[in-house]
Amino acid sequence: MLVVAIALAIWSLYPTYRLYFRMPKYKRAVEAKLSRATNHDDSLKVQLELVRLQKETSKLHKSSLHLGLDLVGGMHLVLEVDKSKLTKEEARDAGDRALEVIRNRVDQFGVFEPIIQKVGRDRVLVQLPGVDRERAKTLIGQTAQLQFQLVADERSTYDALKTISDKLEASPSTDTTAGSDTLKTLAGLDTSSEDTGWTGQVEEEEAGSFMGYIQTIGGDFGVDDADYPEFHRLLENGRPHWPKDYVFLFGSLEPFEGRDVRRLYLLKAVPELRGSAIKDARPSPYRGSDPSLSNTWIVSLKLARRDAAVFARVTGRNIGRRLAIVLDNIVQSAPVIQSRIPDGNAMITTNEVNPDEARDLAIVLRSGALPAPVNIVEERSVGASLGNDSIRRGIQAGVIGALAVLLFMIIYYAAGGVLADFALVFNVFFLLAVLAGLHATLTLPGMAGIALTIGMAVDANVLVFERIREELRAGKTTMAAVDTGYDRAFVTIVDANVTTVITAIALYFIGSGAVRGFAITLITGLIINVITAVFLTRFIFDWYLSRFEVKKLRI
Amino acid sequence: MRLIQQTNINFVGHRRTFFIISGTVIILSILSFVLHGGFNYGVDFTGGTLLQIRFDKPVSTNAVRSAVNAIGEGSASIQQDEQGDFFIRVRAKEFGNGKEGFSHRLGKQFKASFAGNNFELLREETVGPQISKELQGKVLLAVLLGIVGILIYVTIRFDFRFGIGAVMALIHDTIITLGFVSMFNKEVTITLIAAVLTVIGYSVNDSIVVSDRVREDMRKWRKESFMSVVNTAINRVLNRTVITSITTLFVTLAFLFLGAATVKDFAFVLTIGILVGTYSSIFVVANSVVEWETRLPTKRRR
Numbered sequence: 001m002l003v004v005a006i007a008l009a010i011w012s013l014y015p016t017y018r019l020y021f022r023m024p025k026y027k028r029a030v031e032a033k034l035s036r037a038t039n040h041d042d043s044l045k046v047q048l049e050l051v052r053l054q055k056e057t058s059k060l061h062k063s064s065l066h067l068g069l070d071l072v073g074g075m076h077l078v079l080e081v082d083k084s085k086l087t088k089e090e091a092r093d094a095g096d097r098a099l100e101v102i103r104n105r106v107d108q109f110g111v112f113e114p115i116i117q118k119v120g121r122d123r124v125l126v127q128l129p130g131v132d133r134e135r136a137k138t139l140i141g142q143t144a145q146l147q148f149q150l151v152a153d154e155r156s157t158y159d160a161l162k163t164i165s166d167k168l169e170a171s172p173s174t175d176t177t178a179g180s181d182t183l184k185t186l187a188g189l190d191t192s193s194e195d196t197g198w199t200g201q202v203e204e205e206e207a208g209s210f211m212g213y214i215q216t217i218g219g220d221f222g223v224d225d226a227d228y229p230e231f232h233r234l235l236e237n238g239r240p241h242w243p244k245d246y247v248f249l250f251g252s253l254e255p256f257e258g259r260d261v262r263r264l265y266l267l268k269a270v271p272e273l274r275g276s277a278i279k280d281a282r283p284s285p286y287r288g289s290d291p292s293l294s295n296t297w298i299v300s301l302k303l304a305r306r307d308a309a310v311f312a313r314v315t316g317r318n319i320g321r322r323l324a325i326v327l328d329n330i331v332q333s334a335p336v337i338q339s340r341i342p343d344g345n346a347m348i349t350t351n352e353v354n355p356d357e358a359r360d361l362a363i364v365l366r367s368g369a370l371p372a373p374v375n376i377v378e379e380r381s382v383g384a385s386l387g388n389d390s391i392r393r394g395i396q397a398g399v400i401g402a403l404a405v406l407l408f409m410i411i412y413y414a415a416g417g418v419l420a421d422f423a424l425v426f427n428v429f430f431l432l433a434v435l436a437g438l439h440a441t442l443t444l445p446g447m448a449g450i451a452l453t454i455g456m457a458v459d460a461n462v463l464v465f466e467r468i469r470e471e472l473r474a475g476k477t478t479m480a481a482v483d484t485g486y487d488r489a490f491v492t493i494v495d496a497n498v499t500t501v502i503t504a505i506a507l508y509f510i511g512s513g514a515v516r517g518f519a520i521t522l523i524t525g526l527i528i529n530v531i532t533a534v535f536l537t538r539f540i541f542d543w544y545l546s547r548f549e550v551k552k553l554r555i
Numbered sequence: 556m557r558l559i560q561q562t563n564i565n566f567v568g569h570r571r572t573f574f575i576i577s578g579t580v581i582i583l584s585i586l587s588f589v590l591h592g593g594f595n596y597g598v599d600f601t602g603g604t605l606l607q608i609r610f611d612k613p614v615s616t617n618a619v620r621s622a623v624n625a626i627g628e629g630s631a632s633i634q635q636d637e638q639g640d641f642f643i644r645v646r647a648k649e650f651g652n653g654k655e656g657f658s659h660r661l662g663k664q665f666k667a668s669f670a671g672n673n674f675e676l677l678r679e680e681t682v683g684p685q686i687s688k689e690l691q692g693k694v695l696l697a698v699l700l701g702i703v704g705i706l707i708y709v710t711i712r713f714d715f716r717f718g719i720g721a722v723m724a725l726i727h728d729t730i731i732t733l734g735f736v737s738m739f740n741k742e743v744t745i746t747l748i749a750a751v752l753t754v755i756g757y758s759v760n761d762s763i764v765v766s767d768r769v770r771e772d773m774r775k776w777r778k779e780s781f782m783s784v785v786n787t788a789i790n791r792v793l794n795r796t797v798i799t800s801i802t803t804l805f806v807t808l809a810f811l812f813l814g815a816a817t818v819k820d821f822a823f824v825l826t827i828g829i830l831v832g833t834y835s836s837i838f839v840v841a842n843s844v845v846e847w848e849t850r851l852p853t854k855r856r857r
Contacts, residue, residue: 070817078686377683386607386677390815397818401809405802412798445746448810448818452753452825455803456760459795462802463764466795492767495712496760499705503756506701507749510693515749522753 002536009433016064016436023057044209047230055226061113065436068443068517071391073384074129075136079374081122095122097367098374100360101144102126104327107252124374130384137376144328146275146368150314151322151334152246152266157221160246160266164238165210210234217256217263220334225253225260245269249324251331265331267324272314275368277307279344283358286349293349297358301346301365308344316340325365332364394447402428402454409458413465419544420461423537427457430528435521443517453525459496460533463489479545486538493534497526562793567786570842577727577839584734591737597744598680602647602687604657607678607816609640614669619643622668626660636816640677647684694748701752705759713766720844721762724835728758728828735827741820750821754828757803761796761836768792769841781848785841793837800833 030053034046069076081098083091099118106114106126115127128136152160213223213231223231228250235248242248243266251263280302286293303311314323315337324334335348350357406424409417431450435442468485476484501523508519566573588594598605616633619641623631630649634642645657658679665674682690702722709718732754741747768788776784807829810822 080683080685375683376681378686379679379681381679383675383677385675386815390817393813393815394810394818397809397813398806400813401806404805404809408802408805444815444818445749445821448814448821451806451810452803455806456757456799458802459760459799462795462798466792466798470791488771492764495767496763499708499759499763500756502704502708503701503752503759506697506704507752509700510690510697510745510748515745518749518753 002539005430009430012433012437013065013429015060016432019057019060019064023053023060027053027057051226051230063436063439065432066113066439066441067387067391068441068446069127069129069380069387070382070444071387071394071442072129073382073387074127074131075379075381077126077128077136077140077376078119078378079124079126079140080377081124082373082375083122085373091122093363093366095120095124096363097144098122099124100363101327101367102140102374104252104330104332104364105140107330123377137379140374144275144367146278146365147271147326148273148277148314149249149267149269149271149324149326150318151324152243152268153321154219156243157264157266160243160248161211161214161221163243164235164241167241168210168234168238210238214264215261217261220251220263220265222251222256222261222263225262228262249326249329249331251334263331265324265334267326267331271326272323273303273307273310275365277303277311278365278368279304281362281365283355283362285355288347293351295353297350297352297355299348299350299358299362299365301348303344303346305344308342311344311346312340312342315346325361327364327368333361390444394444398447398451398454401451405454405458409461416461416465416468419537419540420458420465422540423461423532424454424457426536427525427528427532428454430532431521431525434524434528438520438524440520440524441517442521445515446517446521449518449521450525453522453529456500456526457529457533460489460493460529461537463492464533464537482538482541482545486534486541490534493530497530501526562790563787564790564793565786566789566838567782567842567845570838570845573838573842574846577731577835580734581727581730584731584737587734587737591740594733594737594743595740597742597747598644598646598682598687599690599745600687600743602682602684603645603649604682605678605680606643606658606661606676607640608643608665609638609675609677610669611673613639614641614672616641618668622664623661625668626664628657628661638816640816642816647682647687690745694745698748698752698755701755705755709759709763709766713770716844716847717762717766717769717840719847720840721759721766723843724762724832724840725755725758727835727839728831729755731831732824732828736824739823741823744820746817746821747824750824750828753825754832757825757829758832758835761799761832762840764792764795765789765836765840769844782845785845789837789841796833796836800829803829 030046030049034043034050079098079102081094083094086094095118099116102124103116106116106128113129115125117125119125126140210231213227214221215223232250245268246266247269249265249267251265253260253262255261278301282300283297284300286296286298318337319339320337322334322336325332333348348361350361352358402424406421409420409424411417413420428450431453464485467489468481471481471484472478504519504522504526507522508516510516616635620633623629623633623643628645628650631643631645636642643661650657658676662676702725705725706718706722709721729751732751736743736747765788768791769785772784772788773781804826807822807825810818811826814822
């Protein structure tokens with residue numbers, strides 16, 4: 001059983017070990033190779049390796065122990081919807097609209113493992129590891145921009161992409177910095193260079209693979225999310241060769257055949273309508289006559305009267321073409337115009353039996369129509385250098401404290417101390433394994449929590465050993481003393497740990513991130529404590545006593 | 556090795572002395588709290604902004620102070636830690652020019668005041684007044700929840716009297732720990748409250764070990780007087796109490812002296828709490844039960 005537990009723990013910790021110890025080395029090695037690469041082929045190979053590395057890292061990250069923002073740096077924001085200017089009806093789903101808008105924007109950052117959650121009725125919690133604070137604040141605080149733009153047909157989209165590819169190949173070294181500058185001014189952000197860390201280091205042009213990145217996704221063109229930063233950069237470099245009056249925009253991140261992808265659209269630059277035209281948008285079941293749509297969900301869209309005429313003209317002229325719904329420069333949906341819509345009451349079919357898509361789209365449409373202004377009510381940001389500093393000092397303090405405990409136990413209890421130390425090491429090992437298994441987040445107080453469990457883990461053994469000493473003094477045989485010692489101490493150990501767990505649970509409810517991390521470590525640590533102290537050491541004790549027929553126990 | 560040989564100290568007999576010691580420290584704690592005009596609450600509870608800034612070259616506190624004054628935030632509190640990092644804190648109510656863009660304006664001012672000296676904003680915490688109010692409520696709730704939970708558990712497992720004993724020790728430990736927080740003018744943050752709650756857990760843990768032993772011995776030596784059973788029990792667990800405290804202190808002291816700034820105060824509270832908790836588990840818990848038992852004897856003992 002012990003062997004199984006150890007194997008499980010190793011299995012659970014392995015991804016964490018690889019993520020934090022192996023991957024950085026590997027990454028440095030690949031980057032060094034990249035800087036040495038002199039010819040085109042070499043650098044292409046290294047870039048492919050980088051992409052693989054990136055995929056591997058994000059896969060590992062999903063099954064690892066996470067480090068809290070206070071350790072890696074980044075920002076924690078709580079935004080509250082300002083409802084003071086909204087009517088009661090408008091305020092009702094303001095929280096959902098704000099969440100949708102914020103999620104949409106954070107998506108553009110390309111942040112690694114962001115957390116975006118609704119807290120309570122109208123607050124949104126955003127956690128962005130390793131993000132530039134000012135940029136994030138400006139971007140998230142903006143009011144939503146919703147537009148309707150006509151989509152170019154498949155043929156002209158393909159031709160445009162082909163042209164860009166050809167031009168890029170003809171002039172392989174376009175100025176990269178100019179490219180990313182355009183990008184910044186375009187969307188107010190720069191996904192390609194800083195956020196993902198290493199794609200920005202790619203200096204060599206790689207025009208040959210431009211078309212290679214493109215795939216077809218349910219009738220549209222698109223790219224794999226892993227290729228997105230690189231493709232985006234190439235596309236921006238080719239901006240001078242984009243068709244006149246048209247722009248390329250991406251769709252939001254979506255799953256497709258087990259991968260994350262983004263669709264790519266060529267849109268008319270001038271929007272046909274803006275979000276303010278929308279009066280209302282609601283999801284509802286389809287009630288029309290088309291049998292192929294029965295049981296599916298639709299979004300019914302109502303336009304303001306003055307915009308209905310414009311909409312009628314646009315839809316009348318473009319039957320069969322697609323009209324994209326674009327929120328903050330991200331295409332949310334691109335339905336086909338079926339017929340002229342004269343009265344401003346449109347219907348967007350989703351072909352889905354599940355109402356989720358219709359509901360989300362309705363929220364998007366309403367968030368453009370009814371901006372839900374947000375205020376930052378809580379902001380905590382930690383610079384990466386402070387985070388590194390904290391980790392270093394935390395580990396240093398933890399190791400020194402733990403060594404002092406280990407040493408003390410050996411000096412004080414001799415053989416028993418060695419046993420207790422053995423249990424202690426296992427304890428910390430299992431604790432980390434369980435935390436990794438729970439994908440828990442390790443925060444600065446969490447590190448202190450681990451250290452504290454070390455101090456308290458000893459307690460259980462101290463209770464047992466003191467009891468054994470006492471029984472030995474009372475004249476019992478070694479075997480009997482060990483038995484009684486464990487039995488008597490067991491009750492006390494459980495009682496003592498249960499009460500501490502109760503306070504830790506209370507702590508958990510305070511709910512702020514770092515403190516929660518501490519509470520989780522403490523609870524897990526205490527439970528493991530009881531198990532290792534009572535079962536593991538006893539098992540070893542019994543084995544030792546029966547194996548060596550110990551006459552006199554040095555404890 | 557033995558630290559403490561088999562002891563037979565008359566803890567129970569001297570209980571009045573210990574009550575007086577505890578009482579004095581509690582009064583001192585409350586006095587410190589009153590004299591300081593309450594706790595030195597951090598932005599978690601007052602709302603406001605906290606900035607941690609590191610300069611490349613050393614800068615005097617006065618220079619930082621005048622830069623902060625220059626942007627009209629004269630009420631800001633400025634502290635420097637031993638690493639030279641500056642902690643600038645402005646409470647929500649004390650903002651001279653509003654909290655919007657505070658760090659931005661300060662950054663600009665610093666660039667002007669300390670030309671040629673690079674600085675880095677290591678940490679920024681801004682808490683709105685609404686959030687801070689909610690946090691206060693949550694903390695109060697968590698503390699109450701913790702205490703009630705412990706009381707219920709101890710009452711189920713032990714006599715109600717030991718429940719009261721444990722809770723008395725807990726209140727004793729909490730007041731004195733908070734007293735030290737106030738005496739050393741530590742900033743009360745969420746992390747610090749977490750440490751106080753941990754102290755509560757530790758305090759009860761210690762009380763339980765003593766109570767457990769009293770309960771066990773009471774069954775064994777029915778003929779002995781309650782007082783002498785309690786006294787023997789305390790003596791028997793004395794070794795354990797002291798050793799566990801020592802090992803835990805190794806860890807908290809390591810963090811107190813080597814840990815990062817945010818963990819230091821946390822470790823400070825734990826260190827004080829463990830010392831007080833150890834004291835109370837030896838001198839207060841059982842003694843308060845004895846005191847109660849002497850005044851209001853229970854007729855039949857289980």
